[in-house]
Amino acid sequence: MADSFVVAGVSTMKGLAYSFVILLLSHAPAHSRGTGDMGVLIERASSSVQIVETSNNSSLARVSGLGDLSHASLVYSRDARFAYVFGRDGGLTKVDILSAEITARTLQSGNSIGGAISQDGRLVAVSNYEPGGVKVFNADTLELVADIPASYGSGDLRSKVIGLVDAPGQKFVFTLWDAGEIWVLDMSDQSAPKIEKFRDIGRNPYDALITPDGRYYIAGLFGEDGMALLDLWNPSAGVKRILPNYGKGEQKLPVYKMPHLEGWAVAGDLAFVPAVGRHEVLVINMRSWQEAGRIKVHGQPIFVMARPDGRQVWVNFALPDNDTIQVIDTQSLSIVTQLKPGKGVLHMEFEPRGEEVWLSVRDEDRVEIYDTQTFKRKAFLPATKPSGIFFTSRAHRIGL
Amino acid sequence: MADSFVVAGVSTMKGLAYSFVILLLSHAPAHSRGTGDMGVLIERASSSVQIVETSNNSSLARVSGLGDLSHASLVYSRDARFAYVFGRDGGLTKVDILSAEITARTLQSGNSIGGAISQDGRLVAVSNYEPGGVKVFNADTLELVADIPASYGSGDLRSKVIGLVDAPGQKFVFTLWDAGEIWVLDMSDQSAPKIEKFRDIGRNPYDALITPDGRYYIAGLFGEDGMALLDLWNPSAGVKRILPNYGKGEQKLPVYKMPHLEGWAVAGDLAFVPAVGRHEVLVINMRSWQEAGRIKVHGQPIFVMARPDGRQVWVNFALPDNDTIQVIDTQSLSIVTQLKPGKGVLHMEFEPRGEEVWLSVRDEDRVEIYDTQTFKRKAFLPATKPSGIFFTSRAHRIGL
Numbered sequence: 044m045a046d047s048f049v050v051a052g053v054s055t056m057k058g059l060a061y062s063f064v065i066l067l068l069s070h071a072p073a074h075s076r077g078t079g080d081m082g083v084l085i086e087r088a089s090s091s092v093q094i095v096e097t098s099n100n101s102s103l104a105r106v107s108g109l110g111d112l113s114h115a116s117l118v119y120s121r122d123a124r125f126a127y128v129f130g131r132d133g134g135l136t137k138v139d140i141l142s143a144e145i146t147a148r149t150l151q152s153g154n155s156i157g158g159a160i161s162q163d164g165r166l167v168a169v170s171n172y173e174p175g176g177v178k179v180f181n182a183d184t185l186e187l188v189a190d191i192p193a194s195y196g197s198g199d200l201r202s203k204v205i206g207l208v209d210a211p212g213q214k215f216v217f218t219l220w221d222a223g224e225i226w227v228l229d230m231s232d233q234s235a236p237k238i239e240k241f242r243d244i245g246r247n248p249y250d251a252l253i254t255p256d257g258r259y260y261i262a263g264l265f266g267e268d269g270m271a272l273l274d275l276w277n278p279s280a281g282v283k284r285i286l287p288n289y290g291k292g293e294q295k296l297p298v299y300k301m302p303h304l305e306g307w308a309v310a311g312d313l314a315f316v317p318a319v320g321r322h323e324v325l326v327i328n329m330r331s332w333q334e335a336g337r338i339k340v341h342g343q344p345i346f347v348m349a350r351p352d353g354r355q356v357w358v359n360f361a362l363p364d365n366d367t368i369q370v371i372d373t374q375s376l377s378i379v380t381q382l383k384p385g386k387g388v389l390h391m392e393f394e395p396r397g398e399e400v401w402l403s404v405r406d407e408d409r410v411e412i413y414d415t416q417t418f419k420r421k422a423f424l425p426a427t428k429p430s431g432i433f434f435t436s437r438a439h440r441i442g443l
Numbered sequence: 444m445a446d447s448f449v450v451a452g453v454s455t456m457k458g459l460a461y462s463f464v465i466l467l468l469s470h471a472p473a474h475s476r477g478t479g480d481m482g483v484l485i486e487r488a489s490s491s492v493q494i495v496e497t498s499n500n501s502s503l504a505r506v507s508g509l510g511d512l513s514h515a516s517l518v519y520s521r522d523a524r525f526a527y528v529f530g531r532d533g534g535l536t537k538v539d540i541l542s543a544e545i546t547a548r549t550l551q552s553g554n555s556i557g558g559a560i561s562q563d564g565r566l567v568a569v570s571n572y573e574p575g576g577v578k579v580f581n582a583d584t585l586e587l588v589a590d591i592p593a594s595y596g597s598g599d600l601r602s603k604v605i606g607l608v609d610a611p612g613q614k615f616v617f618t619l620w621d622a623g624e625i626w627v628l629d630m631s632d633q634s635a636p637k638i639e640k641f642r643d644i645g646r647n648p649y650d651a652l653i654t655p656d657g658r659y660y661i662a663g664l665f666g667e668d669g670m671a672l673l674d675l676w677n678p679s680a681g682v683k684r685i686l687p688n689y690g691k692g693e694q695k696l697p698v699y700k701m702p703h704l705e706g707w708a709v710a711g712d713l714a715f716v717p718a719v720g721r722h723e724v725l726v727i728n729m730r731s732w733q734e735a736g737r738i739k740v741h742g743q744p745i746f747v748m749a750r751p752d753g754r755q756v757w758v759n760f761a762l763p764d765n766d767t768i769q770v771i772d773t774q775s776l777s778i779v780t781q782l783k784p785g786k787g788v789l790h791m792e793f794e795p796r797g798e799e800v801w802l803s804v805r806d807e808d809r810v811e812i813y814d815t816q817t818f819k820r821k822a823f824l825p826a827t828k829p830s831g832i833f834f835t836s837r838a839h840r841i842g843l
Binding site: 119330 | 474475476477478479480481496497498519520521522523524525541562563564611612613631656657658676710711712730751752753754774795796797798816835836838839840841
């Protein structure tokens with residue numbers, strides 16, 4: 044698909060010069076445009092991503108050959124030109140979204156889940172299940188910078204790692220599923236990584252999030268009720284247990300039905316959180332970390348995401364309700380609309396200032412774009428089994 | 444300076460093809476790179492701007508011919524490719540930061556101050572002193588879309604307009620200095636702008652800000668004490684007076700010493716606000732809008748700006764203390780360091796994830812870049828009487 048850019052770039056030229064120019068432009072770095080309105084969406088079944096833009100809501104290119112993209116996510120380089128795509132098979136792929144080319148790729152483990160980019164954009168970290176640990180790569184070259192095995196117990200056991208996020212101060216924070224630990228990895232000195240370990244945080248942390256200011260790291264516990272909270276401004280206070288009823292009685296649910304914690308929506312003092320296994324969105328007061336309310340919703344919530352101004356929260360659901368979206372008004376705590384985009388609504392991404400939202404509708408093979416004020420569908424794009432959608436404004440955010 | 448990009452772009456080419464290619468590339472749209480790490484700094488005395496980037500902390504180009512840039516500011520297009528520069532002389536200039544060229548320019552009034560870009564990025568609004576009002580332009584072409592005279596009283600008077608910001612829902616909010624009013628302009632329907640007027644908000648609003656979520660619009664009053672607060676989620680509640688002691692006894696100060704309200708720093712529930720005429724930073728609880736404390740500082744604060752994670756607040760000062768910066772820890776409310784970058788520290792801009800901050804040091808003709816963890820100077824760039832610094836991540840923020 045990269046060639047389509049080249050052809051577009053030389054469409055005003057004629058005759059003799061043509062073949063020369065094709066050669067020349069194939070050495071030119073890429074198509075020229077601002078990258079602020081661009082994005083990438085994952086096509087999970089075809090090992091491909093689509094490069095899109097939000098000013099005209101169009102698809103720009105497709106890049107293939109990215110391996111197993113089930114549950115894939117990505118982060119952006121600080122210049123918003125490169126996407127680092129984390130595949131399920133341990134693949135870490137660097138995609139140039141201007142040229143629509145893979146510029147680097149490494150199969151860095153046998154089984155991985157998610158990653159993060161350091162505050163300064165120089166380091167990309169990946170959390171691995173097998174072998175369990177975190178690997179840190181040079182963001183330019185994808186050369187290995189640090190290999191952090193998630194050893195625990197007497198040291199011969201290695202834990203699956205999950206819930207990896209970046210935090211201010213060149214830190215990465217993650218949890219150890221098997222060990223029940225939270226680790227804070229400080230990469231300020233690349234040649235001497237420092238690790239701070241928080242033990243006995245609870246059984247089987249299955250996912251985690253960091254608040255948008257990078258202060259609070261919160262892990263969900265599969266093996267018991269409640270959540271584990273670490274205040275990164277006050278790490279000496281240790282990990283506290285919050286929301287003692289979170290997940291109560293629901294621990295027997297299979298993991299694949301657990302909600303996505305990175306979808307916590309923060310609006311003012313309130314966080315909106317998917318309940319585990321219940322048809323409810325929980326409202327949490329972030330000053331006290333107490334439950335402040337419950338909102339009845341259509342099904343088991345998966346992602347609960349705030350519009351950038353915090354006025355609305357959009358919710359999608361697990362099977363059999365994954366054809367539905369509900370929108371909650373964060374002031375009245377009431378549901379203001381319900382949409383039926385189609386079967387398999389897997390992910391949502393708001394445009395940076397919130398005027399539109401993109402939805403992946405996997406089973407319909409399309410992405411839909413809605414106006415968040417009128418709730419009217421403004422456009423749709425064909426896509427092959429789309430899942431995650433990621434806009435470049437994430438490059439500038441902590442913890443995304 | 445644009446030509447330097449072309450030369451760089453063809454540096455691998457040789458011989459016969461050279462002159463042809465120069466011709467070709469002069470028609471090429473621009474240099475190709477991600478725009479996420481770019482920025483523009485105002486050189487107020489020379490009618491020029493410098494285009495910079497934060498990955499290597501370097502200057503990329505200079506663009507001249509922008510008219511009177513005293514007190515100039517700018518906003519970015521949604522693709523982060525174009526800067527709309529608001530000059531003091533009524534000039535509105537659209538600069539392509541990839542090609543380093545002026546792509547459109549209009550002298551749209553006799554005397555203007557500041558502007559904003561709509562949520563969807565299609566409209567650019569400018570607030571004018573003379574003739575008093577707001578003009579709204581097509582962001583692509585700079586063609587006039589709407590002319591909103593700031594008429595008041597019996598209708599034959601026109602007020603200076605100030606404190607213009609964007610808000611969600613294609614709105615612009617601004618204050619009328621002479622009339623003591625706040626207007627909310629809704630441009631959802633470009634052919635039928637709607638205006639909601641809030642009268643008797645207080646005498647001589649001199650500047651205003653909107654909170655980062657786009658909810659609260661707050662105007663400072665030159666003619667009396669306190670500030671005027673409009674909750675845009677609840678406009679029917681009208682404008683309320685808050686902080687009754689703000690500016691108390693200081694109204695006689697000349698306007699040019701009034702602090703910049705757009706520099707309000709928000710960290711968690713707290714806003715950090717420059718006191719008027721006093722060597723203090725005020726701490727405001729944003730839930731109650733009550734004063735929560737005062738921090739003694741080195742001089743009269745001008746800009747009080749939060750690092751993106753909210754952990755630090757950086758403060759610069761009016762003469763004779765404008766050679767100094769102080770940094771406040773927002774948890775302990777204590778001053779953690781003091782820097783002396785040089786005479787005339789006019790503005791500060793944090794890199795999007797906060798690891799570094801850029802300072803304009805006007806009288807030293809340079810911009811300095813500091814590590815916000817170590818407070819060490821990492822780099823500096825020569826600049827001609829630099830003032831405002833603006834990074835492209837602003838493209839994705841409400842109210843900037």
